[in-house]
Amino acid sequence: MRHKSSVILVVFIAFLAAGPARAHHSPSAVFDMEKKFTMTGTLTKVDWFNPHIVVYLDAKKNDGSVENWKFESNPPSWFRRVALAREDFAKAIGQTVTVEGVPAKSGVLYGYLLKITFPDGNSLELVFKGPTN
Amino acid sequence: MTHRLVFVFAAALMFTGFAAADKKDSVATSKVPRVADGHPDLNGIWAYAIDLPPVTLKKEINGAVSTTDIDQRAAKPAQGPVAGARPSTPAPSYKPEFREKVKNLFDNESKTDEVFYCGKPGVPRIGPPRRIIQLPGEMVFLYEDVSGDPYRIIPTDGRTHRKGANPSYYGDSVAHWEEDTLVVDVTNFVENGWFGEGGYFHTDAMHVVERLWRNGENLVWQATVDDPKVLAAPWTIPPRLITPSNDPLEESPPCVEDDGHRLLNSDHHQQR
Numbered sequence: 001m002r003h004k005s006s007v008i009l010v011v012f013i014a015f016l017a018a019g020p021a022r023a024h025h026s027p028s029a030v031f032d033m034e035k036k037f038t039m040t041g042t043l044t045k046v047d048w049f050n051p052h053i054v055v056y057l058d059a060k061k062n063d064g065s066v067e068n069w070k071f072e073s074n075p076p077s078w079f080r081r082v083a084l085a086r087e088d089f090a091k092a093i094g095q096t097v098t099v100e101g102v103p104a105k106s107g108v109l110y111g112y113l114l115k116i117t118f119p120d121g122n123s124l125e126l127v128f129k130g131p132t133n
Numbered sequence: 134m135t136h137r138l139v140f141v142f143a144a145a146l147m148f149t150g151f152a153a154a155d156k157k158d159s160v161a162t163s164k165v166p167r168v169a170d171g172h173p174d175l176n177g178i179w180a181y182a183i184d185l186p187p188v189t190l191k192k193e194i195n196g197a198v199s200t201t202d203i204d205q206r207a208a209k210p211a212q213g214p215v216a217g218a219r220p221s222t223p224a225p226s227y228k229p230e231f232r233e234k235v236k237n238l239f240d241n242e243s244k245t246d247e248v249f250y251c252g253k254p255g256v257p258r259i260g261p262p263r264r265i266i267q268l269p270g271e272m273v274f275l276y277e278d279v280s281g282d283p284y285r286i287i288p289t290d291g292r293t294h295r296k297g298a299n300p301s302y303y304g305d306s307v308a309h310w311e312e313d314t315l316v317v318d319v320t321n322f323v324e325n326g327w328f329g330e331g332g333y334f335h336t337d338a339m340h341v342v343e344r345l346w347r348n349g350e351n352l353v354w355q356a357t358v359d360d361p362k363v364l365a366a367p368w369t370i371p372p373r374l375i376t377p378s379n380d381p382l383e384e385s386p387p388c389v390e391d392d393g394h395r396l397l398n399s400d401h402h403q404q405r
Binding site: 026030050051075077080081104105106108110 | 277
């Protein structure tokens with residue numbers, strides 16, 4: 001699936017967390033759902049895995065050092081059923097993207113992907129609606 | 134080319150209502166498609182159900198915003214009775230001495246459930262097949278699952294269960310027709326898995342009977358679980374109604390669960 005180069009914002013409003021085809025932990029077990037943050041960096045990798053796809057981001061800090069972040073999202077089969085494939089993310093590997101997410105409570109450089117905006121202006125977003133368990 | 138998102142809605146619906154059990158176990162329809170031997174035609178691709186909670190998709194294209202509610206769950210609230218379904222209950226009844234164990238397993242599911250960690254769901258937890266290939270003397274059930282894509286080859290030629298076979302998550306199956314219902318008898322399970330998401334552990338004595346029949350263009354799947362070592366009575370799962378699909382099976386990506394070591398509480402979803 002290819003997006004045309006016009007601006008397309010696709011927003012997924014999820015009532016609860018992503019998960020595999022069966023039971024899975026709630027995002028509140030891992031992530032601080034109240035601490036939304038935005039980060040810009042270079043998309044370096046996309047793992048199209050179950051139970052979560054994972055996108056990798058190298059974000060440059062003010063001091064010039066680079067932090068290697070990972071963000072997880074819904075499973076591949078969920079994206080497939082909304083006509084999105086790995087290529088819709090992987091097309092931006094090596095390019096600058098902006099990610100909105102919530103961080104892991106443990107403090108590691110890991111987050112839950114809420115929104116990703118690509119260089120062409122297209123974006124994909126999950127908006128939680130209601131309690132996350 | 135106009136960008137267009139195509140949504141394939143999970144179309145497996147769970148009905149908690151039921152029709153009174155029909156002695157003949159068949160659907161009252163005169164339009165059941167049949168194969169050459171006269172049995173109902175169960176061939177086909179059946180809709181995928183991802184078991185995620187409902188989602189609303191909000192789409193903005195060139196400033197125009199639209200929202201679409203997406204519900205890909207396999208389990209949905211009852212929409213009405215399903216003809217031919219057996220009486221069912223939402224949950225099994227364990228013997229009193231095991232109820233605390235079931236509750237503890239469920240409360241800590243994100244740590245105790247193998248399926249959370251890419252484990253096989255097994256029968257009956259995997260639910261209905263995604264694709265059925267119906268051959269003389271056997272049925273082939275194909276599945277898509279996070280843990281991998283299992284298959285089952287189920288004899289319908291009258292043979293009995295294999296002797297001396299190794300126990301497995303998907304068990305040993307043989308099937309026969311009762312009127313227009315395919316009845317699959319499954320035994321010889323490993324004890325590791327759960328037969329349902331609510332902490333429903335079982336022993337090697339578990340015995341499952343699946344029933345599949347056509348309901349118009351749709352497929353109905355319903356299972357009964359018995360484990361006399363731990364259950365107070367057999368449990369009949371509410372039936373699932375599955376619509377046909379043009380969505381071909383696709384190899385599931387590898388399952389790599391990496392959140393287990395980051396869990397700071399036991400919050401989890403019950404999705405089915």
